[in-house]
Amino acid sequence: AIQLTQSPSSLSASVGDRVTITCRASQDITSALAWYQQIPGKTPKLLIYDASILESGVPPRFSGGGSGTDFALTISSLQPEDFATYYCQHFYSYPLTFGGGTKVEIK
Amino acid sequence: QVQLVVSGGGVVRPGGSLRLSCAASGLDFNIYGIHWVRQAPGKGLEWVAMVRYDGTDKYFADPVQGRFTISRDSFKDTVYLQMNSLRTEDTAVYFCAKVKGPYGSGNYFDHWGQGTLVTVSS
Numbered sequence: 001a002i003q004l005t006q007s008p009s010s011l012s013a014s015v016g017d018r019v020t021i022t023c024r025a026s027q028d029i030t031s032a033l034a035w036y037q038q039i040p041g042k043t044p045k046l047l048i049y050d051a052s053i054l055e056s057g058v059p060p061r062f063s064g065g066g067s068g069t070d071f072a073l074t075i076s077s078l079q080p081e082d083f084a085t086y087y088c089q090h091f092y093s094y095p096l097t098f099g100g101g102t103k104v105e106i107k
Numbered sequence: 108q109v110q111l112v113v114s115g116g117g118v119v120r121p122g123g124s125l126r127l128s129c130a131a132s133g134l135d136f137n138i139y140g141i142h143w144v145r146q147a148p149g150k151g152l153e154w155v156a157m158v159r160y161d162g163t164d165k166y167f168a169d170p171v172q173g174r175f176t177i178s179r180d181s182f183k184d185t186v187y188l189q190m191n192s193l194r195t196e197d198t199a200v201y202f203c204a205k206v207k208g209p210y211g212s213g214n215y216f217d218h219w220g221q222g223t224l225v226t227v228s229s
Contacts, residue, residue, distance in 0.1 A: 001169065034215035036152075043202060043219035044144075044152065055217065087152050091214035094166040096142075096154040 002026050004088050006099035012107040017078045021102045023071040023088035032092035035064055035073045038101075039084045047086075048073065078104070109133040109218045111203050116223030119193055123227070127188040129203030129220050136184040137161070138209040142216065143177070143188050145199035145225075155201070158186060160210060170196070193227045200224050 003026040013019050023033065031051035036044040046055045048064035051071055061076045075082055083106055088099040115127040129141060143155040156167045158177045165177050174192045179185070186203060201223055204216035 036216075038152075043221065044204075044216070046207070046215060046217050049207065049213065049215045085151075089152075089154075089215065094157075095168045096157075096214060098144075098152040098154060101151040 001095050002029060002090055002092060002097055004090055004097055004099035006086075006088055006102050008102060009100060010103040010105060012105050013078050014107045015078055015080055017107075019075045019078055019082075019104060021073045021086055021088075021104075023066075023073070023099050025069045025071070025090060025092075028068050029090045029092035031067045032090055033064075033066070033071050034089045034091065035062075036087045036089065037082075037084045038087065044087065075104075080106075109205065111205060111218055111220035113201065113203055113220035113223045116201065116225045118226045118228060120229055121193060121195060121227055123193050124189070124191045125193065125225060127190065127201055127203075127223060127225075129186040129188075131184045131186075131205070134205070135209075137181050140206045140211060140214065141179065141186040142204045142206065142214070143186075144202045144204055144216075144219075145197075146202070146222075147196075147199040150199075153199070156188060157214070190225070193225075195227050198225060198227050 005024045033051045035048040038044045052064045085101045085103045110132045112130045142157040156177045176189045203220040205218040207217040
């Protein structure tokens with residue numbers, strides 16, 4: 001199975017900060033990667049798919065990049081509602097897998 | 108709008124069985140694949156299983172292969188996850204999720220059911 005390694009596992013940041021989360025795949029997955037945001041007690045929300053395509057309705061401060069094995073999710077200016085846990089997920093082949101998650105906390 | 112309603116969770120003894128349901132509305136059910144994803148208490152997301160939009164293909168994560176089965180009823184717009192030989196490590200909130208694209212185009216999820224807690228404990 002393809003492993004996804006997210007880093008960092010957690011971070012503390014302030015409102016207005018630029019935040020970058022990385023996701024590394026154990027093998028080439030082309031651009032078959034999605035990013036989700038999960039607020040405690042809520043279901044995950046799709047942010048980015050195909051590595052860089054912004055889901056409809058998601059604010060443009062979110063962006064995704066990368067291909068092959070190295071990917072990143074960037075929040076250009078952190079807002080109070082962005083404090084959450086973020087997951088990457090590949091859909092290159094079965095079994096699908098998620099990264100371990102990155103918890104973004106308020107500094 | 109699209110709605111996925113999950114039901115069937117509960118407490119079960121190790122070795123027992125449960126059947127989860129994911130009832131869909133507000134969409135053309137027969138053109139979208141449906142997946143199950145679980146989340147153990149305080150842990151991350153784990154993909155569990157999927158059924159193709161037409162029911163012809165099904166895939167399972169290694170930890171549940173041979174114990175879980177998945178099916179869909181196009182008349183009831185419902186997907187079922189039958190869980191047998193349950194283990195304590197299967198304890199989690201189980202979500203169903205709809206793929207964004209029709210006809211198998213991209214296995215990422217734009218709508219999620221609310222989740223149901225399955226607790227496996229003696």
